[in-house]
Amino acid sequence: MTGKLYGLGLGPGDPELLTLKAHRILTGAPVVAYPAPDTGPSFARQIAAPYLRADQLEVPIVVPMRVERFPAQEIYDEAAETLARHLDAGSDVAVLCEGDPFFFGSFMYLFERLSGRYETEVVPGVSSMMAAAAALGRPLAARNDVLSIVPGPLDDETMRTRIEAAGAVAIIKVGRHSARIRALIEAMGLTACAGYVERVSLPEQRVMPLSAVPESAAPYFSMILIYKGGEGWNAALSRTTMDGAS
Structure with a gap:
């Protein structure tokens, strides 16, 4: 056998x-x-x-x-x-x-x-996307929100289209694309809706609003979560600290 x-x-x-x-x-x-x-x-x-x-x-x-x-x-x-x-x-x-x-x-x-x-x-295993939402202290999506998962290496035009069409977005594989992605999110007026998580669940985890992320390149294991839906969850971002406590 x-x-x-x-x-x-x-x-x-x-x-x-x-x-x-x-x-x-x-x-x-x-x-x-x-x-x-x-x-x-x-x-x-x-x-x-x-x-x-x-x-x-x-x-x-x-x-x-x-x-x-x-x-x-x-x-x-x-x-x-x-x-x-x-x-x-x-x-x-x-x-x-x-x-x-x-x-x-x-x-x-x-x-x-x-x-x-x-x-x-x-x-199946626990997805980093679920763990990132838990660390950020903000739900991914609710009710009829459409959640889109967008790989960071996508070009700006494709990424913009995906973000515009969704109520909630998880941008994964941010890494060396972080500066370009952040510039796109800023141009779309969504920085206030975006949270950043890197190395989620590890001792060196960092959690913060995207607006607080330093200019240096993000590690491969990093993610940006955007919420554009009708729930009032974005207020939690202002209370998010570097270690993920809210």
């Missing part, structure tokens, strides 16, 4: 935000795989570290952290075949994914390659 493949959502960073189900599968799996940069530690492994056992086999999936394109298809092809060997040997494999596996998660590429050959289960 072959092993079972699991895609485990780990949440935004705080190890206590793992679900009970993810914890059970993580601690029981003989093989644990996770994405890892070619320089520095794996964020997914750091989240799971308190729960890993010494006798578990760890399989890093090395993905280059580059601005320019790299041969991602070949990397996931090779990783899939490596995991397939463990599954064929009868070992269950838990693949770690920060956030949620199917919400911009890297596990989706392994799922595409392996789910047709092996029994597979996806365990």
Whole structure:
């Protein structure tokens, strides 16, 4: 019999935000795989570290952290075949994914390659978007508000169209695009409606109104939440402090 493949959502960073189900599968799996940069530690492994056992086999999936394109298809092809060997040997494999596996998660590429050959289960995780709203102390959306999720690398014209069409907006992957995005939000007259969160749920988390964010570039793990709906939640932004307390 072959092993079972699991895609485990780990949440935004705080190890206590793992679900009970993810914890059970993580601690029981003989093989644990996770994405890892070619320089520095794996964020997914750091989240799971308190729960890993010494006798578990760890399989890093090395993905280059580059601005320019790299041969991602070949990397996931090779990783899939490596995991397939463990599954064929009868070992269950838990693949770690920060956030949620199917919400911009890297596990989706392994799922595409392996789910047709092996029994597979996806365990959802707490999204950083939900965690950011909690840290900001302002709901994402309510009633009939339309919530749009906008990736930061989008061009200004596309981003403006998406923001204009929504009652609430989550701009993710802000990072090196922060100055351009902030200028667009300012030009649209929405700065007073925008909150900023970086490294949510981690000890170095920062939460503040967008107007208070320094000019320096934001880290990759940062997000801007805009609320334009009919609820009076934006008043909470004025009470938001650097550590997220309201």
